Amino acid sequence: MPAARTVPLLVPPRRRRRTAIAASDAAAAATAARLFLLLNLAAVAVSAAAAAGAHTAHWSSSSSSTQQHLVMDPNQTCKRSRWSRGKMADICQNKPTLLNQITKGVALGQTECQWQFRYRRWNCTSAKRSIKKVMLRDTRETGFVNAIIAAGITFQVTRACTRGEQIGCSCAKKKKRKSKKKDPPLPEGDWQWDGCGENVEFGIKRSKDFLDTRYKKRSDMKTLVKLHNYGAGRLAIKNNMRTVCKCHGLSGSCTLKTCTRKMPTFREIGNKLKERFDGAAKVIAGNDGQSFIPEGETIKPPGKVDLVYSEESPSFCLPNPGLGSFGTQGRVCNDTSQGEEGCGILCCGRGYDVRYEMVRTNCNCTFHYCCEVKCETCIVPTRISTCL
Numbered sequence: 001m002p003a004a005r006t007v008p009l010l011v012p013p014r015r016r017r018r019t020a021i022a023a024s025d026a027a028a029a030a031t032a033a034r035l036f037l038l039l040n041l042a043a044v045a046v047s048a049a050a051a052a053g054a055h056t057a058h059w060s061s062s063s064s065s066t067q068q069h070l071v072m073d074p075n076q077t078c079k080r081s082r083w084s085r086g087k088m089a090d091i092c093q094n095k096p097t098l099l100n101q102i103t104k105g106v107a108l109g110q111t112e113c114q115w116q117f118r119y120r121r122w123n124c125t126s127a128k129r130s131i132k133k134v135m136l137r138d139t140r141e142t143g144f145v146n147a148i149i150a151a152g153i154t155f156q157v158t159r160a161c162t163r164g165e166q167i168g169c170s171c172a173k174k175k176k177r178k179s180k181k182k183d184p185p186l187p188e189g190d191w192q193w194d195g196c197g198e199n200v201e202f203g204i205k206r207s208k209d210f211l212d213t214r215y216k217k218r219s220d221m222k223t224l225v226k227l228h229n230y231g232a233g234r235l236a237i238k239n240n241m242r243t244v245c246k247c248h249g250l251s252g253s254c255t256l257k258t259c260t261r262k263m264p265t266f267r268e269i270g271n272k273l274k275e276r277f278d279g280a281a282k283v284i285a286g287n288d289g290q291s292f293i294p295e296g297e298t299i300k301p302p303g304k305v306d307l308v309y310s311e312e313s314p315s316f317c318l319p320n321p322g323l324g325s326f327g328t329q330g331r332v333c334n335d336t337s338q339g340e341e342g343c344g345i346l347c348c349g350r351g352y353d354v355r356y357e358m359v360r361t362n363c364n365c366t367f368h369y370c371c372e373v374k375c376e377t378c379i380v381p382t383r384i385s386t387c388l
Contacts, residue, residue, distance in 0.1 A: 101157045102210055105149075108152040109152025113148050116277075137323075139314075154234050162199070200263060204238065224292050228292075236276075237263055237269055240268065241263060277307055318348075333387055351388045360377055
């Protein structure tokens with residue numbers, strides 16, 4: 001890792017030119033599969049979630065610039081389908097409430113993508129149409145975005161159904177006490193299924209209706225990979241449903257339990273898909289022209305829950321508008337970490353500058369009965385490292 005140059009407190013550092021790394025190999029222009037309709041036409045403001053106590057990661061070459069976000073207008077989303085037929089057109093033309101939930105689901109997925117990739121060279125930014133350039137390819141990043149968007153729609157529609165905000169759905173059917181091996185063990189003692197279980201099957205179906213149906217008759221490589229990753233995103237929810245129980249009885253004796261099935265939090269879903277991203281499998285077209293196989297003969301075929309891709313990702317180290325890359329100059333990095341957020345990796349070997357900023361923070365907190373915590377405000381110097 002290149003050595004950092006530190007500067008005295010409150011004195012701006014003198015920037016020193018470092019030798020830039022060689023530009024990444026130019027990628028051949030990909031024959032673009034249409035960016036799925038919601039991200040291609042759409043427009044709802046999404047805000048990137050911020051890590052507690054972590055520095056905000058952004059794409060700009062200047063550390064002071066702000067990140068732009070996708071804006072999605074449901075009317076524009078469906079503009080191109082108003083004369084068509086099919087399940088997606090039916091949603092656009094006849095189900096505005098469902099379309100609204102789908103729009104929120106895309107925003108949810110976009111926000112989670114930005115959280116999961118906040119420390120990576122490509123941080124899922126939507127600034128200057130970056131994500132659209134990325135989606136024209138078939139890389140790991142493309143696969144993750146497709147998966148998290150499908151999961152976001154499934155999650156949002158399912159949650160709206162549970163809250164009674166969605167017409168045409170009902171509570172999930174009560175499960176039998178005998179569970180499958182993959183399900184968590186059911187509670188012991190006297191209990192019964194009760195309440196409104198979250199109907200994830202309804203959310204999955206509506207997600208498929210909007211995203212998948214227009215691709216069903218196509219078997220090109222990009223479509224096969226796209227549909228597979230859509231499915232992996234939905235399974236990240238379905239396969240991680242949990243049983244939640246409540247106790248009933250005098251003084252909390254729990255003489256009776258009522259249980260229902262709930263989805264995991266969307267952060268947990270994002271974490272699962274990020275793990276799948278890290279272990280994504282590269283695939284090539286199968287001989288039958290209607291499937292894909294692992295690129296290497298010794299590689300285990302990917303399962304339904306795994307993410308797949310067919311193109312290698314660019315380095316994202318240097319600006320390349322054609323690839324949706326803004327480079328990493330000016331990005332905040334962690335000069336004590338060896339991970340992906342560390343200056344050695346994030347800055348691509350170019351080095352980094354260190355400066356100190358005075359930050360207001362709570363300190364000397366005390367608990368006062370009852371029930372209040374009072375803190376003083378302290379101004380402390382904070383070390384900030386940014387990529388050259």
